[in-house]
Amino acid sequence: MWTTILIASGACFVLKWLGGVIPREWLEKPVVGHITKLLPIALLVALVTVQTFAHGKSLTIDARVPALGASMVALKLKAPFIVVVVVAAFTAAVLRHFGLFN
């Protein structure tokens, strides 16, 4: 088990480290620059989408959906970050408490 833990952790660290040691000149090529700027947007939006709609391999609409909707309204109203986060948690918790959503 320890071997598995160390190899897997090592591999994850190497990935984090590799991205940071790519030569500056290479990153400054327009095509690479455009891709690296768009990648975090695509990855983070996809992550939020999965965190909101996925339940294992199935898609569901549960309390997370109205919660994200409520947090979008808070964002539109220029609420501070902490308020956006609390609004989402509160919405999901209340809807689940009253059994309106899973």
Place this chain on the structure above:
Amino acid sequence: MTAQSAPESWEHTRRVIVRNALSIGLAVATYGVSFGALGTTSGLTVAQTCALSILMFTGGSQFALVSTIAAGGTGMAGIAAATLLGTRNAAYAMRLGPILNSTGFSKIVASQLTIDESTAMALAQDETTFEGRASRLGFWATGLSVFVLWNLATLLGALAATTIGDPKTFGLDAAIAAGLFALVWPQIKTKTHVIVACGAALIALATTPILSPGLPVLAASIIAFVFGYAQRNEPT
């Protein structure tokens, strides 16, 4: 973070960033408790569970490794799942490199702290304000806050071998998604960004039923390659 129109003092910006870093750290920590409990109930020792949170420190990969082993998978299958899910951190590191400008030991620490939350917080700041200090503080404050709280939470969950309660009861699953969303929101500035964001969401939804959990997020990265390549003749 949202109201960036008026010029703010560095003091104010610093306080807001640190407060936001702590709040996302707390939300993530509730999942650290779950991870700790999952680790020890899957047959890992407390030390092994905690080692994963310290050494691997990327939630998706940690859950993938432990779940694969709990489901009877081999060590190799666990390593493969964890590594595959860790690849998005490489993309984050590429983007953060020129912003952080770390060298030597701090580069090693920065690498370890390169995760979804620290990247999102760094990129949510305007790269040009305070000569990039806001972006760098966003990264370091969030990385350290999540590292400390995630590891404390893992230890707590591993020792108790039971979650304090389902984080979902408190809506914390929605809180993490909303937190990340609030951090991506200011990054979506151009029409291309909107298309990439919508495309990524659609790919993630479409591939969720067919790919293993974690892979739809990676699949969505294809849209960044397509649009990045299409813009190859424009200046960055």
